[in-house]
Amino acid sequence: MGDQQCQERSYLSLKIYPPHSFSQKALIDTQQKYKALYKESIDNPELFWGKVAQEIDWFKPWEKTSNGELIHPQWFCGGSLNVSYNCLDRHLKGNRKSKRALVWEGENGESLTYSYEELTKEVCITANVLKKHGVGKSDTVVIYMPLIPQAIITMLACARIGAIHNVVFAGFSSKSLLERILDSGARLIVTADGGFRRGKIIPLKTRVDEAASLSNQIKKVLVFKRTGSAVQMIEGRDYWMEKERAGVEEFCDPAVLDSEQPLFILYTSGTTGKPKGIVHSSGGYLVQTAFSTKMIFDLKEEDLYWCTADIGWITGHSYVVYGPLANGASIFIYEGAPDFPSFDRFWQLIEKYKITIFYTSPTAIRAFIKWGLQWIANHDLSSLRLLGSVGEPINPEVWMWFYRHVGKEKCPIVDTWWQTETGSILISPLPGATPMKPGSATFPFFGISPEVVDEQGNPLPPGRNGFLVIKGPWPSMFRGIYKDENNYKKIYFSRIPGVYFTGDGAYKDEEGYFWITGRIDDVINVSGHRIGSAEVENALVSHPAVAEAAVVGIPDPYKGEALIAFITLKEGYLASTELVQVLKDHVVKEIGSLARPQEIRFLDTLPKTRSGKIVRRLLKEVSLQGRITGDTTTLEDSQFIDKIGKI
Ligand code: 6R9
Numbered sequence: 265m266g267d268q269q270c271q272e273r274s275y276l277s278l279k280i281y282p283p284h285s286f287s288q289k290a291l292i293d294t295q296q297k298y299k300a301l302y303k304e305s306i307d308n309p310e311l312f313w314g315k316v317a318q319e320i321d322w323f324k325p326w327e328k329t330s331n332g333e334l335i336h337p338q339w340f341c342g343g344s345l346n347v348s349y350n351c352l353d354r355h356l357k358g359n360r361k362s363k364r365a366l367v368w369e370g371e372n373g374e375s376l377t378y379s380y381e382e383l384t385k386e387v388c389i390t391a392n393v394l395k396k397h398g399v400g401k402s403d404t405v406v407i408y409m410p411l412i413p414q415a416i417i418t419m420l421a422c423a424r425i426g427a428i429h430n431v432v433f434a435g436f437s438s439k440s441l442l443e444r445i446l447d448s449g450a451r452l453i454v455t456a457d458g459g460f461r462r463g464k465i466i467p468l469k470t471r472v473d474e475a476a477s478l479s480n481q482i483k484k485v486l487v488f489k490r491t492g493s494a495v496q497m498i499e500g501r502d503y504w505m506e507k508e509r510a511g512v513e514e515f516c517d518p519a520v521l522d523s524e525q526p527l528f529i530l531y532t533s534g535t536t537g538k539p540k541g542i543v544h545s546s547g548g549y550l551v552q553t554a555f556s557t558k559m560i561f562d563l564k565e566e567d568l569y570w571c572t573a574d575i576g577w578i579t580g581h582s583y584v585v586y587g588p589l590a591n592g593a594s595i596f597i598y599e600g601a602p603d604f605p606s607f608d609r610f611w612q613l614i615e616k617y618k619i620t621i622f623y624t625s626p627t628a629i630r631a632f633i634k635w636g637l638q639w640i641a642n643h644d645l646s647s648l649r650l651l652g653s654v655g656e657p658i659n660p661e662v663w664m665w666f667y668r669h670v671g672k673e674k675c676p677i678v679d680t681w682w683q684t685e686t687g688s689i690l691i692s693p694l695p696g697a698t699p700m701k702p703g704s705a706t707f708p709f710f711g712i713s714p715e716v717v718d719e720q721g722n723p724l725p726p727g728r729n730g731f732l733v734i735k736g737p738w739p740s741m742f743r744g745i746y747k748d749e750n751n752y753k754k755i756y757f758s759r760i761p762g763v764y765f766t767g768d769g770a771y772k773d774e775e776g777y778f779w780i781t782g783r784i785d786d787v788i789n790v791s792g793h794r795i796g797s798a799e800v801e802n803a804l805v806s807h808p809a810v811a812e813a814a815v816v817g818i819p820d821p822y823k824g825e826a827l828i829a830f831i832t833l834k835e836g837y838l839a840s841t842e843l844v845q846v847l848k849d850h851v852v853k854e855i856g857s858l859a860r861p862q863e864i865r866f867l868d869t870l871p872k873t874r875s876g877k878i879v880r881r882l883l884k885e886v887s888l889q890g891r892i893t894g895d896t897t898t899l900e901d902s903q904f905i906d907k908i909g910k911i
Contacts, residue, residue, distance in 0.1 A: 266672065275592070278660075279699045280667070280700045280702070281700075282676045282696050282697065282698065282699070282879060283673075283674050284676075285674065286649065286650075286674070286675070286676055286696055287697070289696075290557070290696020290697065292694045292696055293697060295697050295698060297704070298694050298697045298707070299357060299845070300617075302707075302708070302710055306711070306713060309329075309736070311329075312710065313329055313330070313551065313711060317329070317340055317547075317739075319551075320550055320590065321350055322340075323344045323345055323520045324520075326339075326341055326342050326343030326523060327342035328340075328342060329341075330737065330739070332737070334764065335752075336743065337737035337743070338546030338548075339524075339547055339739040340523040340547040340551065340739070341523065341524070343522075343547055344522055345523065346424065346520065346545050346546075347420075347423040347521075347527055347550050348387060348391075348420045348421070348423040348424035348518055349424075349518040351589035352365075352383060352384040352589070353384060353518065354782050355592040356380055356381055356384060358592075361381045362379045362591065363379060363380055363381075363594065364377055364378070364379060364568075364594040365378050365380040365382075365594065365595070366378045366383055366413055366416065366594075366597065367433065369596075369597075369598050369613060369617075370460065370599045370600070371460040371598075371600030371601075371604065373598075378413060380592070383420075385515075387421050387424060387513055387516075388420035388421075388515050388516040389513075389516075390414075390417050390418055390420075390733065391421040391514035391516040392417055392513050392516050393421075393486065393508045393512055394421055394422070395425060396512060397452060397486065398452075399427050400427070400517060401425065401427065401521075402427070402525075402526070403428070403452070404428045404430055404450040405422050405427050405429075405430065405452050405453070405454060406420060406429075406430050406432055406437040406444065406445050406450040406452070406453040406454070407429055407430070407431045407453075407455075408420075408432045408434060408441055408453060408454070408472060409431075409434060409455060409459070409468065409488070409575075410458070410459020410461075410490060410599055411434075411459070411599045414456070414505070415491075415575050416584070416585055419483075419575065419585055420589075421429065425516070425519050426519040426521050426525060428448075428526045428527065428528055429527075429529075430445075430530070430830075431580075432444050432576060433574060433577065434466055434468060434576060434860075435574075435576070435856045435857055435858055436469040436558075436855070436856040437852070437853055437854060437856045438475045438840065439854050441471060441472070441633060442474075442475035442478055442749065443538075443539070444541075445475060445479070445481065446481060447531070447539075447746065447747070448529050448531075450481075451484065452483065452485070452486065452893075453472055453482060453485050454871070455468050455469055455472045455487055455488070455490065456468050456489070456491075457487060457489055457491050457493055457495045458488055458490060458491035458493050459491065460490075460491065461601060461604075462601050462603075462604040465486065465605060468510055469485075469487055470496075472485055473496060473764060476501070478656045482501075482644050484502075484503065485501055486503050486508065487504055488505045488506075489503060489504065489506060491506070521544060521546055522546070523545065523548065524545050524546070524547065524548075524743070526543050526544065526546070527544050527546045527550075528544055529541045529542065529543050529544075529746050529815075530577075530581065532545070532684040532794055533795050533796035533799055534751075534755060534785075534787065534796055535755070535785045535787060535796060535797075535798065536796070536798060536800045537796065537798040537799055537840070538752065539799070540746075541745055541746030541748070542578075542684050542685055542742045542745065542746075543742060543744045543746050544581075544742055546787070548687075548738075548740055548741070549687050549739070549740045550586060550590055551739050551740070552687060552688045552738065553583070553590065553688045554586070554587055554591055555710075556689045556709060556740075557582075557583060557588055557590070557593075558569065558587075559688055559694060560652075560693075560694065561650060561652065562696060563588070563593055565592075566650075567620045567621055568594050568595075568617055568621075568647075569596065569621040569623075570592065570595070570597075570614070570617075570619045570622050570623065571583045571623040571652075572598070572624040573623075573625075573654075573655075576801070577793070578682075578683070578687070579655070582687060582688050583623060584597060596613075598613055602628055602632070604633065607635040607636075608639040608640065611639065611643035611645065614646065615643045615644050615647075619647055620647055620649050621648075621649065621651075621652070622650075622651050622670070623653075623654065623680075624651075624652070624654075624790070625655040626653055626655065626656050626657070626658040626824060627655070627656065627791040627823055627824060629653070629665065629666050629670075629819065630662055630822045632665075632670075633665050634822060635661065637669060640670070642694050645672070645905075648672075648675050649675055650675050650676060650678070651670060651671050651675045651677045651678070652678045652679075653666070653677060653678070654679075654680045654689075654792070655789075655792025655793075656782075656789045656792045656824040656825075656888075657780050657781065657782055657792075658702075658703060658792075658826070661702075662731070663679070663703055664702055667702070668713075671840040676693065677693075678692050678693050678694075678695055678701065679692065679693065679704065679706070680692040680705065682777070683766065684742070685739065685742045685764075686734075686738075686742070687741060687742060688740040689709055690708060690738070691705040691706065691709065691712070691714060691778050691780075692706065701777055703779065704777045704778060704779050705779075705780055707777070708778075708829070709871055711738055712734060713734065713735040713736055714770075714778060715733055715735060716729075716730045716732060716733075716770050716771055716772050717730050717733055718761060720760075721760040721762070721763065724771070724772075726773055726774045726776075727772075727773065728771055729770070729781060730769070731759075731760065731765065731766070731768075731769065731770075731784065732778075732780065733765055733766060734763060734764040734766065735762075735764075741764070755767075767784060768781070768784065782825075786798065788816070788825050789817070789824050790820075790824065790858065790859075791858070792824065793858050795827065795858065795859050797815040797817075797880060800813075800829065800851060800854060800859050800861065801813040801814060801815050801829075801852045803827060803854035803855050803859065804831055804847060804850070806854060807846075807847060809833055809834060809846075810833065811834045812831065812832045812878075813830065813831045814870050814880055814883055815829045815861065816826055818883070818884060818887045818888055826862040826863075827859070827861040827863075828864075828887045829861040829863070829864045830863070830870060831847070831864060831866060831867070831872060839866035844864045847864055848861055848864065867881075870883075871883065
């Protein structure tokens with residue numbers, strides 16, 4: 265066993281208690297209190313969530329807390345509310361009118377601050393522009409933007425009028441964008457002329473033009489100015505936001521919406537070749553994101569909270585925008601990458617703005633470790649009081665580095681496990697109460713009953729790895745896959761009936777701590793982003809040289825997992841380093857740079873079962889060990905094993 269592995273093992277038995285100074289002021293300050301409230305929440309979920317829901321403002325109170333269903337759940341039935349009202353207007357009544365709602369820094373160093381009053385006004389103006397362009401309740405609006413305040417303003421503007429936003433991450437290609445536009449039925453897109461990333465301009469409007477040219481579904485494009493780069497504007501279709509906002513009213517009445525009104529659709533990768541449009545509600549989603557933000561991040565009025573996720577992902581929806589703003593928190597967002605123009609960009613920002621809560625990903629932390637302590641040493645990070653991690657399992661030694669060098673051993677770390685589908689965090693420490701174990705997401709949040717089970721759904725004893733499932737519904741649970749009822753039922757509720765199937769593997773230790781071991785399906789987690797093997801395979805096969813493709817994920821010291829593609833070529837094509845480059849570029853063009861394979865390997869045949877299914881498991885083993893140990897009796901081509909051993 266190597267030194268590093270030895271160290272990892274020794275961290276596994278480590279328990280770190282929340283610093284006393286933190287617990288003293290925390291909302292939940294002892295494990296006993298957590299346990300008592302948790303028991304209450306499980307014994308009587310209706311009563312529990314009913315109480316929690318009173319923390320948000322309802323235009324009309326709900327009649328029934330929930331319909332009790334796991335499949336097609338409904339929460340706060342009969343109630344009506346407006347999510348943007350809850351994130352904005354209600355704070356104006358109290359003393360938060362001039363409180364900072366949003367602080368932003370651009371990659372080029374520009375900075376902007378919006379008070380709650382200013383943010384409300386901007387949201388109203390944008391909502392009125394959307395209305396002027398014909399957007400109404402339940403219409404879908406695609407948002408394809410860099411991380412600038414206007415992106416958040418547009419999300420809230422949709423929420424204000426009951427339109428359903430579909431945010432597409434700015435790193436996705438025009439093809440991926442088009443796929444999401446078509447599936448969600450959007451006729452209007454909100455974008456920017458471009459965004460800054462590592463000194464370069466991401467040509468967002470050009471990509472929108474490409475997507476729009478391939479379909480006549482897109483009738484209107486509203487464009488914010490960010491980079492000032494020249495863009496083509498098509499008369500009657502494209503409009504500058506700056507011009508459109510002039511002349512609209514500065515107030516927009518928040519629409520009175522049913523608790524179950526969809527708030528947004530967000531696409532995420534699954535095991536099929538097509539991303540799934542995950543649909544979230546208004547009432548249940550807001551109640552649980554607001555409550556979990558308050559409890560898990562132990563929010564205080566003076567906090568300046570920075571979650572580094574992009575709004576293109578669920579973390580950006582729940583823990584950049586809706587959860588914190590519903591609590592009247594001050595949020596910070598940054599447009600650029602952590603390594604530009606220098607490796608200490610994030611530390612500069614924490615020091616400059618006196619950030620108090622810093623929520624990021626294991627991938628980012630692994631990069632900080634790689635760049636070295638010299639980048640962090642000269643910065644004053646004493647404003648920090650709480651750290652968080654999300655998106656992938658965090659290695660214990662990466663956890664320790666974060667704890668020591670960023671938190672200086674005085675900040676608890678909340679390792680938060682959840683998914684696009686769950687809407688909010690389901691397993692996490694409570695920072696003032698939970699004794700932490702580096703690498704474990706620890707215990708379930710209030711109202712949540714996770715279990716580790718075998719293929720038949722039987723609970724497994726401590727230490728045994730199995731499937732992570734969740735028993736019973738919770739308010740922020742997704743309401744479906746957009747226009748895909750079959751897969752909704754099949755993927756999440758069929759394999760083990762009666763529970764929600766997460767697609768993750770996990771085990772519980774003797775003390776009941778949950779340890780998430782990663783995906784058990786064909787979803788690969790690269791730098792915290794979910795990528796479906798089948799999507800990358802489809803992209804590869806769409807190239808004329810490729811006959812067949814199989815994509816697997818292998819552990820990567822920096823990205824968590826890296827993509828390895830195995831391909832067979834069509835007649836007349838020869839393997840070469842040039843072709844490798846061409847194929848990598850092709851995937852980037854088809855999906856986006858996040859799906860670029862790290863390696864492409866050529867084979868003359870792919871391993872298949874007798875029924876013709878590619879056995880990715882074998883390819884993964886080969887990539888990892890250079891040899892095959894698993895069961896191979898169902899393989900069609902037994903020669904394959906000899907062949908692959910030689911590549
Ligand atoms: C929030 C988010 C979900 C998948 C999930 C799991 C992995 C997320 C994790 C974690 C271990 C954590 N994941 N948080 N694994 N520890 N704290 O990331 O949503 O993009 O839908 O990804 O990410 O594998 O199933 P999403």
